Amino acid sequence: MRVSVIGGGTVTDEQAARAEAVGRELGSRGHTVVCGGRGGTMEAVCHGAKEEGGTTIGILPSEDRERANDDVDIAIATGLGHARNALVPLNGDAVIALAGGVGTLSEIGFAGIYDRPIVGLETHALSDLEIDLETVETPAAAVDAVEVATDR
Secondary structure: OEEEEEOOOOOOHHHHHHHHHHHHHHHHOOOEEEEOOOOOHHHHHHHHHHHOOOOEEEEEOOOOHHHOOOOOOEEEEOOOHHHHHHHHHHOOOEEEEOOOOHHHHHHHHHHHHOOOOEEEOOOOOOOOOOOOEEEOOOHHHHHHHHHHHOOO
16 A cells, blocks of 8 residues: 655654654555655655665655655656645545645645544544544554455
8 A cells, every 4th residue: 555644844853753653654564655655754754664675765846756765766857845745645545644834734735635543643633624534643654544444
């Protein structure tokens, strides 16, 4: 299964460690990581996935595939800037949302539009929105939840 992992481009050490752990969980279970392909959460999740032999796809905001982080296997240049945020959740079968800013929030919104299962791990509180967001406490629980939600 392809799992889109979304989160901030600038993160704390703790947030990076959490994203890397999510990547390790996904990679060890044979899932492909889809992300924005740059730094922060994206770099950490790709690094974790690669440590476990996983495959990573980075959907980049720029026209330059070389701008992807070193752990992206397949870099997709879009030239769309923030508009590429629509493509990250579209290309996953499910979404794991980590801590981030308004860009992450936009990706959560697109995941809802595309009717993707969304699992939040220390991300935005969305109780007022009509989005089905399951909140979990650990990287393993996040991957468990997307596997259950997609019957995989």
